[in-house]
Amino acid sequence: HPQKQEGYSFVGLHIPVGRVQADDMDELARLADEYGYGELRLTVEQNIIIPNIENSKIDALLNEPLLKNRFSPDPPILMRNLVACTGNQFCGQAIIETNARSMKITEEVQRLVSVTQPVRMHWTGCPNTCGQV
Numbered sequence: 001h002p003q004k005q006e007g008y009s010f011v012g013l014h015i016p017v018g019r020v021q022a023d024d025m026d027e028l029a030r031l032a033d034e035y036g037y038g039e040l041r042l043t044v045e046q047n048i049i050i051p052n053i054e055n056s057k058i059d060a061l062l063n064e065p066l067l068k069n070r071f072s073p074d075p076p077i078l079m080r081n082l083v084a085c086t087g088n089q090f091c092g093q094a095i096i097e098t099n100a101r102s103m104k105i106t107e108e109v110q111r112l113v114s115v116t117q118p119v120r121m122h123w124t125g126c127p128n129t130c131g132q133v
Contacts, residue, residue: 003051009058010051013067014075017084017099017123018046027066035061046083077118078110084123085131094125 002009013028020028032040032050035057041049048071053061067073085091087098102123124131 005052007055008051009053009055010049011053011058011061011073012043013048013050013071013073014079015047015071016079017082017102019099020048024066024070028071031061031064031066045081076110077115078106078121081118081120082106082123083121083131085125085129087123087125091125091130093128096125098123098125098131 001012028040028048028050029038032038035054036050036052039051041051043049050061061067062073082102084098084102085094088094088096089099102121106121122131
């Protein structure tokens with residue numbers, strides 16, 4: 001996506017239900033250093049933005065294995081707006097596990113239903129509705 005600064009763009013990466021392992025975060029930091037200015041931005045939708053990428057470097061970044069295999073800049077339409085609270089794995093108030101369930105059900109819906117417009121799915125494990133944006 002073009003930035004206000006001429007010759008620069010940012011790339012948004014889909015982070016499935018906002019979960020990033022340490023090794024993946026190290027690799028994201030490496031990509032931010034190599035292609036941008038070393039900055040990663042977190043979004044309220046639990047995704048990551050790498051800003052300040054010279055337009056001439058965009059194609060190389062998009063061909064990085066991590067973006068091909070794990071954190072797509074162009075995820076399936078139902079995954080794009082999937083948000084889940086941390087669930088009972090890390091929250092004492094949650095009564096259900098939200099992350100694996102939300103991924104599994106979204107993958108199943110993708111398999112069964114053809115969707116052409118974005119759909120927002122927000123999972124929350126308790127009445128506090130932390131999974132809402």
